[in-house]
Amino acid sequence: MAVPPFDVTALRRHPDVEAPNLQAWDATDRYLLDLAAERVAADPSLRAPGAVTVIGDRHGALSLGARLQLGAATVRSHQDGLLGERAIAANAARLGVDGIEQLPLGRALVDGARLVLLQLPRANAALDEQAALIAAGAASDVVVLAGGRVKHMSRTQTGVLSEHFRIVDATLARQKSRVLLASGPVPGVGRSYPERRVDAELGIEIIAHGAAFNGTGLDLGTRELLGQLHLLQRTEGRAVDLGCGTGVLAVELARRFPSLSVLATDQSLAAVDSATATVSAAGLRDRVRVVRDDGLSAQADDSAELVLLNPPFHIGAAVHTGLAERLFADASRVLVPGGELWTVWNSHLGYRGALERLVGPTEQLHRTPKFTVTRSLAR
CATH class of the missing domain: 3.40.50.150 (Vaccinia Virus protein VP39)
Incomplete structure (x- = not known):
């Protein structure tokens, strides 16, 4: 039947x-x-x-x-x-x-x-x-x-x-x-995963499973955010790479600022496995912890001084700001008062209003026709 x-x-x-x-x-x-x-x-x-x-x-x-x-x-x-x-x-x-x-x-x-x-x-x-x-x-x-x-x-x-x-x-x-x-x-053919590539500019080995965003490459938004880290003033305490992907931002934070303790978090299992491998290859497992989490749902209030975020703007195939705004709110909750959220986003999305509303006073650090980098201070 x-x-x-x-x-x-x-x-x-x-x-x-x-x-x-x-x-x-x-x-x-x-x-x-x-x-x-x-x-x-x-x-x-x-x-x-x-x-x-x-x-x-x-x-x-x-x-x-x-x-x-x-x-x-x-x-x-x-x-x-x-x-x-x-x-x-x-x-x-x-x-x-x-x-x-x-x-x-x-x-x-x-x-x-x-x-x-x-x-x-x-x-x-x-x-x-x-x-x-x-x-x-x-x-x-x-x-x-x-x-x-x-x-x-x-x-x-x-x-x-x-x-x-x-x-x-x-x-x-x-x-x-x-x-x-x-x-x-036909078993046993094709590439092996995770893949590995040394980024010549950063000098770090990026390791990626197939479903990790941008693979072993470094997306342009992350490069723009990395390019502004020389302006960072909070170089001690606890930092979070929110939506860490392959873990490049977390590794660079730990390498450049030895007084920071870094948490890398992503909801993607492929990203978490990739970031864990990237962190291990950089010899930073003692300073960078990688976890799988829905945003920062498992993290305590007022538990970080700094959050870096390159938020997604697609939910499946649809352009939608809902996930980014959820991540902004999570960062605001986890940051100590006066803590900093550094965000890079596609300039046409105009996230500044949402950042002001959900996190706090927001200033533009850098802008190109494609990307904007901002710093928001948690209320």
């Missing part, structure tokens, strides 16, 4: 940012579940424990859908972001769904899997690392259904999958989504 489609509209994004223009699912989730349901109907053994793995599920549509629509006995699921992990758990608890095991990106996630549902990541390096892991650890008859919104897909994604699978086909578009079908795994 056919199982009705999972009602993805029952999902919430909480504790992730919620807004009228942000959904906990998209048409790609529905397309992936419908295609997977056809395969499970043809081969009911795909419902067996350990057969289904989900990668890149944002808020639970695929993980819960695999249990409820596909009838999978268990689901192993990986979501890089901590907010996504918590949203999946919250949705599962609210809807009474069990049998979902959330795991880091590693062999235990894919071992013996026969059907993998994957939301295509934005970075090809992330897809490369995921595809290599599946090819090496999943069952020999594994089928990967990798979906995305057509406007964000490119032929290079097909090329990445083709390095790790002998057969890669594409479906027709449906509701502006398309799915790539990969089978015939």
Whole structure:
């Protein structure tokens, strides 16, 4: 008997940012579940424990859908972001769904899997690392259904999958989504992760997993912020690299200002693993602590003298200021009175008003047509 489609509209994004223009699912989730349901109907053994793995599920549509629509006995699921992990758990608890095991990106996630549902990541390096892991650890008859919104897909994604699978086909578009079908795994090919590169200008080794923002490169906003650190007056006490990525800002703070104790924090598991490796390579594990956190939710009030922040301005594919403002508020709470928040942001976003409102008096330290660097004093 056919199982009705999972009602993805029952999902919430909480504790992730919620807004009228942000959904906990998209048409790609529905397309992936419908295609997977056809395969499970043809081969009911795909419902067996350990057969289904989900990668890149944002808020639970695929993980819960695999249990409820596909009838999978268990689901192993990986979501890089901590907010996504918590949203999946919250949705599962609210809807009474069990049998979902959330795991880091590693062999235990894919071992013996026969059907993998994957939301295509934005970075090809992330897809490369995921595809290599599946090819090496999943069952020999594994089928990967990798979906995305057509406007964000490119032929290079097909090329990445083709390095790790002998057969890669594409479906027709449906509701502006398309799915790539990969089978015939070819283990042991391609690049190894994490990748490593020495930045010639800074003289530090940057280490990055595929999903870490900007990989082993140094994004332009971070360079602009680093270029203003000579103006820093608070060079003792406790500093935070908020949204640390690969940990470059944390390493540079510790190297330039030996009297600072530095905390690096990010909600991305790939970022935390990358930053931990970057800090270790710099020989600074005794002075820089790296943690995974939703902003600064685990940090005490009035516990830092300095916070550095290069905030994201996208939530998924949408340009949205909600996450940045949440980080501003977190920094304000954690800073001691008179503590400093140094922020670099895309000039067109005009964050100064939000910084004044959420943190305190804000001055512009540097501005280019693309980036603005500001210093805000916590009230």
